Amino acid sequence: MNRRSVDQHAAAVAELLRPLLELPTESVPLRAALGRFLPTDVVSPIDLPNFQNSQMDGYAVESAAIQSVPVTLPVAGVIAAGLTDLPALPRGGALKIMTGAPIPAGADCIVPVEDTTAADGMVTVLRSRRTGEFVRNAGSDVQKGRPLVTAGTLLGARHVAALAAAGLTEVAVRRRPRVAVITTGTELVAAGTPLLPGQIYDSNGTALASSFEANGADVVRVAHSDDDTAAMTALLDECAATADVIVTSGGVSMGDFEVVKETLLPLGGHFGPVAMQPGGPQGLSVYNGVPVLSFPGNPVSTLVSFEVFARRPIRAISGLPALPRQTRTLTADISSVPGKRQFVRGKFTENGIEPMRGTGSHLVAGLAWADALISVPAEHTVVPAGVDVEILVL
Secondary structure, three states, rough: OEEEEEEHHHHHHHHHHHHHHHHHEEEEEHOOOOEOOOOOOEEOOOOOOOOOOOOOOOOOOOOHOOOOOOOOEEEEEEOOOOOOOOOOOOOEEEEEOOOOOOOOOOEEEEEHHEEEEOOOOEEEEEOOOOOOOOOOOOOOOOOOOOEEEOOOOOOHHHHHHHHHHHOOOOOEEEEEEEEEEEEEOOOOOOOOOOOOOOOOOHHHHHHHHHHHHHOOOOEEEEEEEEHHHHHHHHHHHHHHHHOOOEEEEEEOOOOOOOOHHHHHHHOEEEEEEEEEEEOOEEEEEEEEEEEEEEEEEOOOHHHHHHHHHHHHHHHHHOOOOOOOOOOEEEOOOEEOOOEEEEEEEEEEEEEEEEOOOOOOOOOHHHHHOOEEEEEEEEOEEEEEOOOOEEEOOO
């Protein structure tokens, strides 16, 4: 059986998922928009600020009245922020004004309170001001009809704040990819259930759901199938009705109870080895029009498969930024199997990255201690300490 390289299989996964790069938009409340991808510009429905207002606590005056200072003016009233019944400025007078309050008719500048003295209903202006000083003009932040947040933005708190300031209550964002996870194996039982001899807890469902959610997907279903093709088919039917992507773990190797392969191979699925360790057995299918990624069932193999094959394309679909390629200096030698790309668990140190002991694909607790996967090319059997190696940060 022909063995794909890691790069060949990664390209096949990316191609299978490529149509999902054009997911439609959906409107979400602003409180739910954080971290979402904006596919089109959002234009402001109003000027920001929406009215001319004061930049300072002080006095609204006519600049022509304060060109010769000091000058004492009568204070005709107080304008607080939020005042809607606005008095006009009496000629030759002043109105006390708070920051953010609207500028009254007749006033063209603000004298900050620190440039004045006040007593007995009068204010003495100690420094002259020009027309427009300390006045925020309507639209000086953004004008009505102009872009408020631009297409391609991953919405952060500052963007949501701008949308809220313009009075918007919801925003159209790219819909997140909907992922269904199916774990397989009669030996798996749910956490919280007493284990019988030969049984193990199902960690893959939680691991895959968490991995996809952490990279921008909505996980719409986490289910489990035993080693029965009829049960597997029923689950695939249910998941295909709601999901954009189905991900399975287990049932893809060369054993007698490979339920995923037995179900999907007759429907045109591709199953075969990839030249990597861990995570060699892989499968790609389409079920009722929905792409299916099939990973091996050993817990470490499942998580490594996600990191190597699914993380980048699912982030692209979600609109999240691409992960940068990273390298670290290896602090100890690594011996590798020839002909397979190895993904060795590693831990960061002050001097680089240290390979961890234990390579078994069942060592899920050991993976929890790792910071990254060290990628060892298939043509290398030894990588000496001191060499810069490519890593996948976990």
